[in-house]
Amino acid sequence: MLDNRSLQLWVERVSLEWFGRPFLHQATFNARLKATGGRYFTRSHHIEISPHQLEAFGADETEKIIKHELCHYHLHLMNRGYRHRDADFKELLARVGGSRYCSSLPDGAGRRVIPYRYMLICQSCGMEYKRKKRVDPARYACGRCRGKLTILTLDKDMAP
Template identity: 65%
Template sequence: MDDKQLQEWVEEISQRSFGVPFLHQASFNRRLRTTGGRYFLKNHNIEINPAQLQTYGLDEVEKIIKHELCHYHLHLSGKGYKHRDPEFKALLQKVDGSRYCQSLPGAAKRRTLPYRYKLICVRCGMEYKRKRKVDPARYRCGRCSGVLKLHTI
């Protein structure tokens, strides 16, 4: 499927599911990695991740398109278009769009760094684990207001 076919498909889904035409551009963006698609507030265009189409097929991508069209139509009508807005949630459920896209196989998982530093209170011995290095002179113990010392784990 190319951008022209995607454009026609988005226009058809918009008319069929929302009853309103889609008047802007829809295109594939191969640089998208962690998202199925995105809607741009400034120019009202929609981009779709082509890897979702290759991996999960037309049905899943149609749900992603409906999700982005919910943002599109609500934003243009001046209603709540953000994920947390009740109007968005209601419209998404009404048109049977997906709330989240499926993760792609082989996509890098976010790895959590282990704690590398420990702040220890000189007075009471309370320990505060930290992933990033901090300046202990800027902080005090939350329990006794004692001085903190930085240790590497």
């Protein structure tokens, strides 16, 4: 696993190599980033990268995320379209080979997985509805046949 200093050097190298411009701000890992690979801050110009992406998908995918964030960085500093919807951003991203979207993390890779604990079962047609939180079956009806529902508590070993 890389530390923040190694990430800083990596981002500076990618910036010079692919954009021909220096990265003059701070790049850090942020372990709280789970739904996104990285982010760019328009006020401070700092970049944060998710270490979970590096662990799950390796250096090549992480470098594509770095290129994506550097596109935001350099375009913003040049007063050009740095947002995802802007043509300048899309064109530069394609030219440097950055990723448009990051891959979803697999279960357990930095994300807390909450198993289903309850199952509502229709008494008429047998339709099953999995739920993480307990609900009152008397307040709901089957979405398929409008039948009555009963609730079943799943064991932790049985839950997917």
